Amino acid sequence: MSAQMEATALGRFFSASVPADDYRTSLADMRTALCLARGVDINDIDAAQGWDISSRAFDAVASRWLSTPLTMYRERPYDAARAVWARLRPDLISSWPPRATPTDPEVSHG
Numbered sequence: 001m002s003a004q005m006e007a008t009a010l011g012r013f014f015s016a017s018v019p020a021d022d023y024r025t026s027l028a029d030m031r032t033a034l035c036l037a038r039g040v041d042i043n044d045i046d047a048a049q050g051w052d053i054s055s056r057a058f059d060a061v062a063s064r065w066l067s068t069p070l071t072m073y074r075e076r077p078y079d080a081a082r083a084v085w086a087r088l089r090p091d092l093i094s095s096w097p098p099r100a101t102p103t104d105p106e107v108s109h110g
Helices: 003-013 020-037 055-067 075-088 105-109
Strands: none
Touching: 055 075
């Protein structure tokens, strides 16, 4: 399930009257449950957010960054994603894909 589909489904599940802290906790609990249902080891789930932080998830995210050209619009998300993985899985961050230099002249003018 994509993050957008997950957020939409969970947003419909909770009413607007749920306090924000309870809502975030419930989202993390639901993400954890989804990870467990997909067979992710409990030690590979971020306890605070319920994210899959397994090496398999890391490889999937890193490969997406390799397949997408880095433009000026993607530099911040790239840096943010790298920072999250560096905090959660410092043992894997050394294999994070380096910033690609745009070869398209239109992209490099950004």
